[in-house]
Amino acid sequence: MNLAAVVILLPLALSIGIALHARRGVKMDLAQWSVGGRGFSALLVFVLMAGELYTTFTFLGASGYAYGHGGAALYILVYTCLAFVMSYWLLPPIWRLARCHGAMTQPEVFAKAYDSPALGLLVAAVALLALVPYLVVQMKGLGLIVELTSYGALSPDAAVWLGASAMTVYVMLSGIHGSALTAVVKDVLVLAVCVFLGLYLPIHHHGGIGAMFERIEAARPGFLALAEPGRNGTWFLSTVALSALGMYLWPHAFSAVFTARTERSFRKNAVVMPLYALVMLFAMLAGYAAVLKVPGLTGGQIDLALLKLSLQTFDPWFVGVIGAAGMLTALVPGSIMLISASTLLARNLYRPLHPDADDARLVHVSRLGAPLLTLVAVLLTLKGGSSIVALLLMGFGIVTQLAPALLCVLIGRPRANHLGAMAGIVVGVGFVAATVVTGATTRTLLPMAPAWVHDLNIGLVGLALNTAVLLIVSRLTWRAAPIPRALPHRSACR
Numbered sequence: 001m002n003l004a005a006v007v008i009l010l011p012l013a014l015s016i017g018i019a020l021h022a023r024r025g026v027k028m029d030l031a032q033w034s035v036g037g038r039g040f041s042a043l044l045v046f047v048l049m050a051g052e053l054y055t056t057f058t059f060l061g062a063s064g065y066a067y068g069h070g071g072a073a074l075y076i077l078v079y080t081c082l083a084f085v086m087s088y089w090l091l092p093p094i095w096r097l098a099r100c101h102g103a104m105t106q107p108e109v110f111a112k113a114y115d116s117p118a119l120g121l122l123v124a125a126v127a128l129l130a131l132v133p134y135l136v137v138q139m140k141g142l143g144l145i146v147e148l149t150s151y152g153a154l155s156p157d158a159a160v161w162l163g164a165s166a167m168t169v170y171v172m173l174s175g176i177h178g179s180a181l182t183a184v185v186k187d188v189l190v191l192a193v194c195v196f197l198g199l200y201l202p203i204h205h206h207g208g209i210g211a212m213f214e215r216i217e218a219a220r221p222g223f224l225a226l227a228e229p230g231r232n233g234t235w236f237l238s239t240v241a242l243s244a245l246g247m248y249l250w251p252h253a254f255s256a257v258f259t260a261r262t263e264r265s266f267r268k269n270a271v272v273m274p275l276y277a278l279v280m281l282f283a284m285l286a287g288y289a290a291v292l293k294v295p296g297l298t299g300g301q302i303d304l305a306l307l308k309l310s311l312q313t314f315d316p317w318f319v320g321v322i323g324a325a326g327m328l329t330a331l332v333p334g335s336i337m338l339i340s341a342s343t344l345l346a347r348n349l350y351r352p353l354h355p356d357a358d359d360a361r362l363v364h365v366s367r368l369g370a371p372l373l374t375l376v377a378v379l380l381t382l383k384g385g386s387s388i389v390a391l392l393l394m395g396f397g398i399v400t401q402l403a404p405a406l407l408c409v410l411i412g413r414p415r416a417n418h419l420g421a422m423a424g425i426v427v428g429v430g431f432v433a434a435t436v437v438t439g440a441t442t443r444t445l446l447p448m449a450p451a452w453v454h455d456l457n458i459g460l461v462g463l464a465l466n467t468a469v470l471l472i473v474s475r476l477t478w479r480a481a482p483i484p485r486a487l488p489h490r491s492a493c494r
Contacts (some may be wrong), residue, residue, distance in 0.1 A: 005150035007320025011327045014185065019170035019178035030363045033175030034104050034343040040180065041239040041257040046269045049256050055333040056141025059326050060191065060303045063287030064278050067294075068302035070216075070223040072231040073287070077280050079240045083247035084273035090248060091257050091266035093410050098258050105340070106254040107348045110402075113409045116418035117352070123402060124348040126429055127251040131341050131397035132377065134250065135334060137395075139164060139381035141303070142330035148307040149323025151316065160381055163330060168374045171335045171342075172367045176259060179335045186328035191279055193325040198282025201289035201309060211284060216291050223291070234455040242459045246400030252333070252340035342369035394436055396461030401428035404467045417481035420474025428466030432459055 005062040066073035081460070106127055111120025139160050145334060146159030167216065170178045199209075206212035217224055226232045260266065283306070290305040290481060293312065297305055310322050346365040351357055357365075405421035416424075435458050442461055443454040474481075 002151055002153050002316060004154040004316040004320035004323060007317060007321040008146055008150055008154070008327060010326050010466055011331065012162065015166055015170045015178070015182050015331055016173075018181045018185070019174040021181070030343070030359050030366065031104065033179070033363060033366065034255070034339055039325070040261060041265070045256070045260045045265045046272065049253065049269065050272075056138055056145070056326065056329045058143050058280060058283055059194070059329045060144060060306060061137070062283040063290070063306035064303035066284040066287030067290050067297065067305035067478075069231060070220075070227075071225050072227070072236065073240050073284050075236050076284070077277060080247070080277040080280060081274045082240065084277065086244060087248060087273070088267055088270035090410070091270075092263040094254070094406075095257050095260060095263045095266065101162075103333070104255070104258060105344045105347050106249075106251045106402075107344060109254070110405065114405075114418040114421060116422075119405075119418045120348060121352070122422055122425055124344055126398065126425060127344055128341060129429070129433075130339055130395050131251055132380065133395040134252075135337055135341075135373070135377035136380050138330040138334040138337070139377050140159065142327060142334075144303055145307065145323055145326035145330070148304065148311060149319050149326065151311075151319075157382060160378055163327060164334075164374045164378050167331050167334050167338065168371045171338045171370045176336070176339055177337065179332060182328070182335070183332045186325075186332045189321075189325045190329055194279050194282040194286075197306065197310070198285035201286050201313065204313060205289055205293050205309075212285075212289060219292055228442065230455065232455050234452045235457060238455075238457040238460040239418060239466055242400050242457050242463065243396050244260040245403045245463075246396045249402050249406070250395075250397045251344060251399075252337045255340040255343070256336065256439050306484035307488070317374075338373055339366075341373050342366040345369040345373075388390045397432040397436075397457070397462060398429055400463055401425050401432065401460055401466050403463065404428075404470050408470070416470050416474040417478060419477045419481045420470045420472075423473040424466040424468075424470030427469045428462040431462040431465055437464075 008389075025029040049326040062073065062076050065076065093268065097109050097113055101108070103109045103112060105124075107124040107444075110123045111117050142163040143156035143160045146154050146163070147156045150159075167407070170182070202209045206215055213224060226236055257266070286306045290309040294305055294308045297308075307322070307326075310319055315321070343366050346362045346369060350365050351362065354361075402425065404424055405416065408416040408421070440458075441454070442449070442456050442458060446453055
């Protein structure tokens with residue numbers, strides 16, 4: 001085993017050590033295991049939410065998309081900043097709903113808001129469906145990072161199994177406490193590595209960032225602009241809108257809201273988080289630096305751009321540091337996803353079938369759910385497939401279908417009932433799932449539509465159908481179905 005491989009494996013040992021330390025003095029009931037007893041400070045909530053939002057997508061996906069698609073990659077920077085701004089208004093009322101009703105999972109918030117256990121079950125199914133491709137993103141990124149940065153000493157399959165095993169162990173040991181503490185180490189390391197690579201690679205290989213873009217434009221005219229047709233302005237705006245709406249609707253991002261001690265934590269974080277999005281920019285600069293230096297990568301291989309250029313540039317020990325940072329971008333978010341999905345399995349799928357189950361039994365079921373979900377994600381990962389961004393966009397198309405139902409109870413007086421919410425979600429998710437399975441696009445579905453319609457993100461089309469069905473069904477059934485709960489006042493839940 002070489003020096004790089006040894007450096008890469010250090011985060012695995014570190015994560016287990018942190019998990020053992022994090023559980024000291026904590027009675028690991030379900031509330032502590034899944035939401036930290038709702039007692040995290042603003043700083044810890046910031047680190048935790050950043051830890052789950054900055055994943056292998058940040059490390060490999062952003063750089064790979066910049067390498068493969070030029071100017072279209074900037075959608076990543078735009079949507080993250082917009083989502084952070086939206087969080088100022090979106091997250092506090094979600095926190096209040098959860099606090100007032102004792103919710104620990106995303107489906108419970110929907111079920112309580114609409115007074116409908118059936119809606120909660122539907123949201124639970126959608127949440128699990130959306131989490132699978134996101135978990136695959138983490139595993140896929142983990143395999144790519146470890147294989148390349150270990151110079152082949154560890155195979156992708158071995159890396160995936162090793163990382164998944166470590167992730168599962170420290171999730172079962174310490175839950176969200178271990179994830180939060182590991183996120184501190186991960187954020188510091190990833191920030192330092194991304195900033196360094198984003199500045200050093202363009203300067204070292206091209207003489208500067210400006211010179212790099214000039215050389216790319218000379219060699220590949222129009223690459224840095226939005227393509228016509230395809231990834232043009234229409235695609236860009238629709239993808240930004242879909243992704244910004246969906247960023248906090250991922251079950252693990254939603255559940256992290258519940259860990260905060262007060263709702264002020266989210267407003268404080270919303271001020272700083274857009275600056276943190278600059279991590280994405282530095283990752284993209286590293287991807288652009290590879291365009292002329294590592295030519296010929298296509299399909300899912302574009303995700304290798306940053307790593308392949310790093311192998312050409314740095315000594316093995318520093319390549320190992322890059323690999324260690326990349327491994328943490330998979331381990332931390334993946335662990336939070338596992339906790340969220342496992343808690344959801346226990347509270348929203350197991351408990352309705354076993355209403356007499358006590359908290360100890362739910363903790364046991366949650367911990368058993370973690371390795372089972374990990375196994376599913378690993379098996380799907382080993383089958384190969386699309387690039388990291390393609391997988392993530394598919395997940396966004398699914399999870400964002402929850403947005404209309406949520407916004408209808410958060411904005412003003414309720415405008416929908418549970419029947420409309422359920423019908424809208426079924427139509428929206430069904431449409432997106434059908435397009436994924438069949439490969440259909442707006443061009444094939446609506447051949448006679450204007451050209452700009454053909455460039456819309458398919459998830460946004462599903463969202464439009466979802467919203468229309470939600471409003472129509474709610475209007476037709478308003479007298480037959482109960483009106484959603486009024487949003488708790490700020491002073492109601494402290």
